[in-house]
Structures are given as C-alpha cells and as structure tokens.
Amino acid sequence: MTVVLRLLRLMRPHAGWMALAVLLAAIVGLAQVALMATAGWFITGMALAGAAGATMNYFTPAAVIRGLAIIRTAGRYAERVIGHEATLRFVAGLRPWLFARLEHGAPGNLRGRTDGDLLTRLRADIDRLEHAFLRIVGPLAAALAVAVPSILVMAAYDRRIAALAAVLLAGAGLVLPVVLLRAGAPAAVRLTAGTAALGARLVDEVEGLAELAVYDPDGLHRRATLAASDALVADERVLSDTAALSSAGLLLAGHVLLVAVLLLGLPAVSAGTLAPADLPMLALLGLALFDAVAAVPLAVQALPAVVASAGRVFEIADRPPAAPDPADPDPVPQGTSLRLDGVSFRYPGAAHDTLDGVTLDMPAGRRIAVVGPSGAGKSTLAQLAMRFDVPQAGGLLLGDVPYGRLTGAAVRSRIALVGQRDHLFATTIRDNLLIGDPNADEERLREACRIAQILPFVAALPEGFDTFVGAHGTKLSGGEIRRLLVARALVAGRPILILDEPTEGLDPDTEARLLDALLDAPGIGSLLLLTHRPARLDRMDEIIRLEGGRVISRFDPRTTTGADAGGAHSRPGPTTRPT
Numbered sequence: 001m002t003v004v005l006r007l008l009r010l011m012r013p014h015a016g017w018m019a020l021a022v023l024l025a026a027i028v029g030l031a032q033v034a035l036m037a038t039a040g041w042f043i044t045g046m047a048l049a050g051a052a053g054a055t056m057n058y059f060t061p062a063a064v065i066r067g068l069a070i071i072r073t074a075g076r077y078a079e080r081v082i083g084h085e086a087t088l089r090f091v092a093g094l095r096p097w098l099f100a101r102l103e104h105g106a107p108g109n110l111r112g113r114t115d116g117d118l119l120t121r122l123r124a125d126i127d128r129l130e131h132a133f134l135r136i137v138g139p140l141a142a143a144l145a146v147a148v149p150s151i152l153v154m155a156a157y158d159r160r161i162a163a164l165a166a167v168l169l170a171g172a173g174l175v176l177p178v179v180l181l182r183a184g185a186p187a188a189v190r191l192t193a194g195t196a197a198l199g200a201r202l203v204d205e206v207e208g209l210a211e212l213a214v215y216d217p218d219g220l221h222r223r224a225t226l227a228a229s230d231a232l233v234a235d236e237r238v239l240s241d242t243a244a245l246s247s248a249g250l251l252l253a254g255h256v257l258l259v260a261v262l263l264l265g266l267p268a269v270s271a272g273t274l275a276p277a278d279l280p281m282l283a284l285l286g287l288a289l290f291d292a293v294a295a296v297p298l299a300v301q302a303l304p305a306v307v308a309s310a311g312r313v314f315e316i317a318d319r320p321p322a323a324p325d326p327a328d329p330d331p332v333p334q335g336t337s338l339r340l341d342g343v344s345f346r347y348p349g350a351a352h353d354t355l356d357g358v359t360l361d362m363p364a365g366r367r368i369a370v371v372g373p374s375g376a377g378k379s380t381l382a383q384l385a386m387r388f389d390v391p392q393a394g395g396l397l398l399g400d401v402p403y404g405r406l407t408g409a410a411v412r413s414r415i416a417l418v419g420q421r422d423h424l425f426a427t428t429i430r431d432n433l434l435i436g437d438p439n440a441d442e443e444r445l446r447e448a449c450r451i452a453q454i455l456p457f458v459a460a461l462p463e464g465f466d467t468f469v470g471a472h473g474t475k476l477s478g479g480e481i482r483r484l485l486v487a488r489a490l491v492a493g494r495p496i497l498i499l500d501e502p503t504e505g506l507d508p509d510t511e512a513r514l515l516d517a518l519l520d521a522p523g524i525g526s527l528l529l530l531t532h533r534p535a536r537l538d539r540m541d542e543i544i545r546l547e548g549g550r551v552i553s554r555f556d557p558r559t560t561t562g563a564d565a566g567g568a569h570s571r572p573g574p575t576t577r578p579t
C-alpha cells in the first residue's frame with residue numbers, strides 16, 4: 001500500500017495533465033453510452049411512429065447522435081494525446097530522478113548489484129510504471145465516472161434494472177478480476193523479478209561471450225538463460241489467460257444484462273410503466289456501459305506487476321549513500337594535506353575489518369607508497385580516501401578538515417584516483433581524457449600522455465586522439481588502458497593523485513619510465529602509490545607496508561640501507577618505525 005501511495009505522490013506534479021486525461025476519457029465514455037442509448041431510443045421511436053402513422057421530430061435526436069459521435073471521436077483523440085502527454089511527462093521525470101538517486105549514493109549504494117539488474121530497474125521497471133496511469137489510474141477513474149451517472153440514469157427508468165447492472169458491473173468488473181488477480185499475482189511478481197534476472201543474465205552472457213566460448217562448449221549457461229526465458233513466457237501466458245478470462249467475464253455480464261433488461265422491461269412495457277422506446281434505450285445503454293468499462297479488468301491485472309516494479313525502483317532509490325554528505329558542509333579546504341587517523345573499516349556483512357587502525361600522514365607534495373600482498377586492503381584505503389565509504393572508526397582529514405564536514409564532491413575536487421577497474425568510455429581517446437577536465441586543451445592532453453608514457457602510441461595511431469577505443473577499451477591492450485587512465489587523472493590536475501597498481505600490465509622498462517616521469521613531473525602534488533610491485537619504491541618519501549588491513553611497518557626508503565623495495569616489504573630496515 002505504501003508503494004502505491006508513494007507512486008501516486010510521484011504522479012502529483014502531473015496531476016493536472018492526468019486529471020484532464022481522465023476528464024476526457026470520462027467524456028468519451030459518457031458520449032459512447034449516451035450515443036448508444038439515444039440511438040436505441042430514436043430507432044425504436046421512429047419505427048413505432050412509422051407503424052402508427054404518426055410524425056416525429058427526428059432532427060433533434062439525429063443532431064444529438066451526430067454531436068455525440070463527433071464528441072466521442074474527437075474526445076478519443078484528445079484523450080489519447082493528453083493521456084500520453086501525462087504519462088510521458090511522469091516517466092520522463094522518473095528516470096532522471098532514479099538516476100540522480102543512484103548517482104548520489106554511488107558507488108557504495110550499487111555494491112553487489114549487477115549491471116543487468118541496474119539496467120532493468122532503469123529501463124524495464126520504469127517502463128512498466130508507464131502503465132500506472134495509462135492502464136490503471138486513468139481507466140479506473142474514467143470507468144467510475146461513466147458507471148455512476150449511467151446507473152443513475154437507468155435507475156430513473158427502472159430501479160431493478162439499475163440494481164442488476166450495478167451488481168453485474170461490480171461482479172464482472174471488480175470481483176472477478178480481483179479473484180483472477182489473486183490467481184495470477186504470483187506469476188506477475190515472478191515476471192517482474194524474472195525480467196530483471198534475465199536482463200542480468202543476458203548482460204553477463206554478452207560480456208562473457210569469449211569466456212563462454214572457451215569454458216562452456218556445451219552451452220550450459222545459454223541453456224539456463226533460455227530456461228529462464230521460457231519460465232517468463234509461461235508466466236506471461238498465465239497472465240494473458242487470466243486477462244482473457246476477466247475480459248470474457250465482463251463481456252458475458254454485459255450480455256446477461258441485455259437479456260435481463262429485456263426480460264424485466266417487456267412486462268413493464270406491457271403494463272405501461274415503461275415507454276416502448278425506453279426499453280431498447282436501456283438495453284443499449286447497458287451494453288455500452290460494459291463496453292466503456294472494458295479496460296477495468298486489464299487495469300486490475302496490471303496492478304501487481306506495476307507495484308512490484310515500483311517496489312524495485314524505490315528499493316534501489318532508497319539505498320542510503322555509503323558516504324552521505326553533511327547537511328551543512330564546509331567549503332573545499334585550501335590545504336591539500338591528506339591524513340588517515342586510526343582508520344578501521346569493515347565491508348557490510350564481512351566477518352573481519354578490512355582496514356584496522358590505519359594511520360597515514362601525507363602533507364602536500366609528499367610521495368607515499370602503500371605496499372602489501374593481494375587483499376591487504378590497499379584499494380579499500382583508496383575508496384575511503386575518495387570518500388566513497390566512511391570508516392567505522394578513526395577519521396580522514398583533507399587540509400585539516402575532517403571528511404565528515406566535507407561533501408564527497410569537495411573531497412574529489414582535490415583528489416584524482418586511478419583505480420584498478422576504472423572505466424574507459426566507449427568513445428575516443430580524446431573524449432576519455434577530457435572526462436578529467438572538459439576544458440583541457442590539446443597541449444595539456446599531450447603533456448598528460450607524455451608523462452603517462454602513452455603519447456608515442458597515440459601519435460602513431462592514424463586518427464590520433466580521435467581514435468575510438470571500443471567498449472571498455474577493447475581496442476586497446478591492458479597496458480595501454482592503464483596508461484590512458486593515468487593520463488586522464490593527470491588531465492584532471494588535482495593536487496593529490498592516488499594510483500592503485502598503475503603499472504599493472506606494463507613491461508619493466510615502461511613501468512620504470514612511467515614512475516620516473518610521474519615523480520619528476522613538476523606539476524604533480526602529493527602522490528599515493530598503492531602497489532605490490534617493487535619498481536621505483538626507492539624514490540618515494542615513505543613506504544608503508546600493509547598486511548591484513550594493518551600497517552606493519554613504515555620507513556623512508558632513502559635512509560634505509562640494504563633493502564630494495566621487495567626486501568624492504570618483508571624485512572623492515574634499521575630505520576623502520578613499527579606501527
């Protein structure tokens with residue numbers, strides 16, 4: 001129920017358009033009912049007048065019928081236009097609304113979500129919310145607006161007929177669809193969840209096509225995907241069966257009413273309590289009434305899937321950001337020192353702390369390497385430094401301002417990160433670099449690429465910076481991607497640079513040249529290098545060794561004798577300051 005109310009609240013800004021669409025739909029429905037009733041009365045009246053040799057004014061009823069026909073046709077057109085306008089306005093606002101919520105909380109709120117699942121929520125679930133007005137709220141409101149006056153008109157002629165019409169309408173228009181809905185609800189809910197699961201599987205399958213070609217020659221993964229698809233088709237079939245039964249029930253009830261009107265009306269005509277021309281008028285009014293509310297069973301039918309989709313949309317939209325911004329943040333600090341003070345962090349649901357009391361002091365201009373084996377917590381440290389997550393204990397400070405008083409955007413305006421799984425967009429090298437700074441000129445792009453050791457490669461490409469890199473950079477080698485990501489971070493020109501395994505996939509010569517260029521470049525401020533590789537560690541101001549989330553040693557490599565980087569990791573030299 002709360003989902004439905006929330007959905008209605010989201011529709012409120014478009015209530016004017018929606019009310020107009022309902023009004024038009026009601027006018028169309030009433031025109032249709034009045035047209036049929038008038039036509040029944042008029043044809044019978046004319047026939048009776050003809051048989052009796054009497055005259056009858058046929059101009060007025062004919063004009064009324066023509067007028068109603070015009071209202072019905074023009075109204076239907078206007079109702080479709082306005083109804084779709086209302087729906088599209090509603091949905092057009094919904095997708096950016098959801099995207100903004102996702103973006104605001106990302107990446108912490110998206111942790112554990114697959115690409116396919118997110119895509120389904122943003123596309124299929126929001127598309128289904130289109131139906132909320134067009135198929136549910138609109139038709140139900142319009143049906144009510146047509147049914148009530150129609151039954152009142154019937155009651156003015158014959159209360160028994162009106163009562164019967166009301167009972168049949170409620171039975172076939174509401175009770176039967178609700179009963180069938182209960183039968184079909186599990187299929188509707190399965191369909192919503194299944195569509196998402198199938199979307200996730202398909203995205204996975206497309207992204208893993210090469211791996212499946214190698215490891216799944218029997219096509220087990222594909223067969224499972226097809227089975228999931230078949231299950232969805234079966235659920236669709238259940239829903240269309242129940243929808244067909246609902247519609248058939250309503251049609252049947254309309255014809256039962258027609259027979260009942262004749263059975264009840266004929267004696268009344270004989271007794272003189274009902275005018276002869278009024279009987280076909282009531283019969284056709286009843287038929288047209290059932291026709292006008294034909295969309296009600298479909299509306300009831302669509303309800304569970306729409307509610308389930310709305311629930312999925314709200315669920316992801318409501319996920320709190322892992323690092324919420326303060327209500328009254330401080331401005332971006334002037335200083336560019338970065339400090340971690342006894343930071344401990346545990347991922348949700350994890351059994352142990354990934355970082356345990358980590359302290360790190362990086363005044364402006366300092367170069368620090370954090371080394372340690374795989375899983376030591378180096379990347380997690382970078383996530384916290386970027387304010388993507390908040391530690392459970394300890395704190396971080398940027399220019400002496402605690403992170404808790406800064407927005408994520410403020411922190412990130414001072415720090416650039418090259419992460420291990422950073423994304424290259426499916427566009428040109430130039431556009432990927434300009435994400436660092438859209439205003440960077442060609443000279444800045446070249447300088448960043450020069451430092452990142454990728455300039456000769458780019459210059460040798462026929463299209464240079466305008467070369468398309470493919471989805472996820474598939475047209476580049478792993479090492480080229482890493483260097484391009486470093487160049488992008490350099491283009492951003494932030495005073496603090498965090499590089500998480502920047503030289504992964506590079507040969508030793510290129511690795512050394514890249515690190516030397518970074519360490520020699522005049523414009524680079526503080527550098528935090530997260531790595532398990534020994535190259536150029538001797539040029540850093542400090543090496544911190546992390547194991548199991550704890551700092552086990554820290555030292556200045558330039559004053560530590562006899563310890564190359566690799567050895568220094570495991571056997572701290574004489575100047576080591578154990579932590």
Ligand SMILES: Nc1ncnc2c1ncn2[C@@H]1O[C@H](COP(=O)(O)OP(=O)(O)OP(=O)(O)O)[C@@H](O)[C@H]1O
Pocket residue numbers: 111347348350354372373374375376377378379380381420532
């Ligand atoms: N999103 C996550 N949810 C739960 N646990 C995570 C998550 N990300 C990382 N971990 C766990 O935290 C630990 C530290 O991971 P992290 O990526 O920080 O290590 P790392 O030192 O950067 O390793 P590597 O050198 O292999 O990149 C690992 O045990 C990992 O399984």
